Amino acid sequence: MVVSIKVAKQLQHFIAGEFIASEKTFKNISPVDGTLIADVCEADAATVDAAVKAAQAALKGPWGKMGVQERAAVLHKIADGIQARFEDFVAAEVADTGRPLQQARTLDIARGIANFRTFADLAKTANTDLFQSDTADGAGALNYTVRKPLGVVGIISPWNLPLLLFTWKVAPALACGNTVVAKPSEESPSSATLLAEVMRDAGVPPGVFNLIHGFGGNSAGEFLTKHPGIDALTFTGESKTGSTIMKAVADGMKEVSFELGGKNAAVVFADADFDAAVAGVMRSSFTNSGQVCLCSERVYVERAIFPRFVAVLKEKTEALKVGYPDEANVDMGPLISHGHRDKVLSYYKLAEQEGATVVTGGAVPIFGDIRDAGAYVQPTIWTGLPDHARCVTEEIFGPVCHVAPFDSEEEVIARVNDSDYGLACALWTTNLARAHRVAPKIDAGLVWVNTWYLRDLRTPFGGVKQSGLGREGGRYSLDFYSEVVNICIKL
Numbered sequence: 001m002v003v004s005i006k007v008a009k010q011l012q013h014f015i016a017g018e019f020i021a022s023e024k025t026f027k028n029i030s031p032v033d034g035t036l037i038a039d040v041c042e043a044d045a046a047t048v049d050a051a052v053k054a055a056q057a058a059l060k061g062p063w064g065k066m067g068v069q070e071r072a073a074v075l076h077k078i079a080d081g082i083q084a085r086f087e088d089f090v091a092a093e094v095a096d097t098g099r100p101l102q103q104a105r106t107l108d109i110a111r112g113i114a115n116f117r118t119f120a121d122l123a124k125t126a127n128t129d130l131f132q133s134d135t136a137d138g139a140g141a142l143n144y145t146v147r148k149p150l151g152v153v154g155i156i157s158p159w160n161l162p163l164l165l166f167t168w169k170v171a172p173a174l175a176c177g178n179t180v181v182a183k184p185s186e187e188s189p190s191s192a193t194l195l196a197e198v199m200r201d202a203g204v205p206p207g208v209f210n211l212i213h214g215f216g217g218n219s220a221g222e223f224l225t226k227h228p229g230i231d232a233l234t235f236t237g238e239s240k241t242g243s244t245i246m247k248a249v250a251d252g253m254k255e256v257s258f259e260l261g262g263k264n265a266a267v268v269f270a271d272a273d274f275d276a277a278v279a280g281v282m283r284s285s286f287t288n289s290g291q292v293c294l295c296s297e298r299v300y301v302e303r304a305i306f307p308r309f310v311a312v313l314k315e316k317t318e319a320l321k322v323g324y325p326d327e328a329n330v331d332m333g334p335l336i337s338h339g340h341r342d343k344v345l346s347y348y349k350l351a352e353q354e355g356a357t358v359v360t361g362g363a364v365p366i367f368g369d370i371r372d373a374g375a376y377v378q379p380t381i382w383t384g385l386p387d388h389a390r391c392v393t394e395e396i397f398g399p400v401c402h403v404a405p406f407d408s409e410e411e412v413i414a415r416v417n418d419s420d421y422g423l424a425c426a427l428w429t430t431n432l433a434r435a436h437r438v439a440p441k442i443d444a445g446l447v448w449v450n451t452w453y454l455r456d457l458r459t460p461f462g463g464v465k466q467s468g469l470g471r472e473g474g475r476y477s478l479d480f481y482s483e484v485v486n487i488c489i490k491l
């Protein structure tokens with residue numbers, strides 16, 4: 001049984017505090033069984049323009065005059081609103097993505113609430129700089145910093161963790177006094193639409209939060225990116241889309257924050273806690289059907305434990321329960337769409353052409369029921385590919401990893417770093433000195449040791465190289481979503 005969705009059968013834009021339909025619509029299809037979830041309105045350039053104008057107007061309204069304490073209270077009211085409709089948000093997220101109910105509850109919706117609360121409190125408590133400066137005349141000067149809103153922030157968020165990543169940008173943008181025009185992915189419009197209802201009911205002034213639906217190129221995403229009224233743009237998604245957006249905003253010199261792709265590594269040393277490392281690599285390879293930018297698609301295992309590690313990983317992977325979102329103990333749902341499944345299956349095929357040994361998986365599970373019309377794939381493990389194989393260098397974004405042996409720290413660090421990406425890495429070792437020695441040598445924005453995807457929302461989050469520009473999280477978000485101004489007073 002697929003979880004019943006509680007959003008309207010037509011998902012509309014939310015502009016200046018009102019839900020607005022548009023002529024053109026597209027279909028939101030369930031990845032569990034291929035049925036229609038809802039028709040979704042597609043914003044044209046005029047609709048996007050109306051949204052940006054509403055956001056600009058709202059800056060001059062009560063929101064622009066609101067102090068940080070009052071603004072923080074509004075963000076807590078939004079969090080309260082999500083909490084009050086928790087199961088509606090779970091149903092919306094699960095309907096769009098087919099993910100296990102349990103994950104939607106403990107990760108996606110819980111983090112939607114946490115993101116608003118975290119940035120409400122950070123905005124209230126974050127200090128800025130003050131320097132007492134010497135001057136030639138001995139009287140001195142004071143240099144202090146103030147943070148001011150950027151203005152209208154354009155937000156384009158992805159389908160893999162819909163509410164989590166949507167609110168990871170909306171919350172700090174609002175906390176810093178901006179207004180927003182936000183476009184969720186066309187693959188996951190439901191929870192963002194519910195959030196618009198919560199914003200309205202929480203009394204967020206009209207025009208502060210505007211929601212538009214649509215696609216990227218030649219659709220809402222492009223119209224938003226190119227709109228002259230946008231003062232900054234934040235995007236999470238594929239690296240190639242990131243560079244397209246960067247070109248689009250270059251003329252207007254807009255501030256941009258990008259959290260992009262990855263081809264993350266997990267490194268398991270022989271001195272690791274074996275069971276913890278297996279469990280950790282299972283999580284970092286198969287969570288959310290591998291559809292997390294932080295997932296490990298490359299696993300390096302010290303040679304001494306390589307055969308045993310692969311054997312146990314195979315056994316655990318074959319024990320994973322792939323099924324309906326609301327099945328008891330389900331571990332993995334489908335991919336987001338048939339289109340994305342075609343991409344992942346093309347890599348499953350490519351791997352065999354590149355000479356991979358398919359330890360397990362590599363195909364589509366046959367359920368013999370309505371799920372066969374969904375977008376499921378088997379969790380998959382490969383070995384035997386060379387480091388330069390496309391399946392070992394290109395982001396697949398599915399439940400798959402390639403496991404390779406290594407012999408020394410120097411060797412594995414070089415192999416991990418030999419990538420166009422640099423988002424995250426997970427190291428597994430019980431040797432403290434090794435952990436502190438190796439972690440800083442990894443070219444990535446995030447390095448976990450003996451864990452994966454443990455998140456403290458105050459920390460900087462973002463990637464190096466093709467994995468992104470800038471950092472989100474804690475005061476890093478406050479700095480991105482503000483103009484940081486230095487004021488010098490001559491005493």
Ligand SMILES: O=C(O)C(=O)/C=C/C=C/O
Nearest residue numbers: 160168292293294455461
């Ligand atoms: O956990 C977060 O705050 C976050 O940004 C996760 C990003 C995952 C991308 O796929």
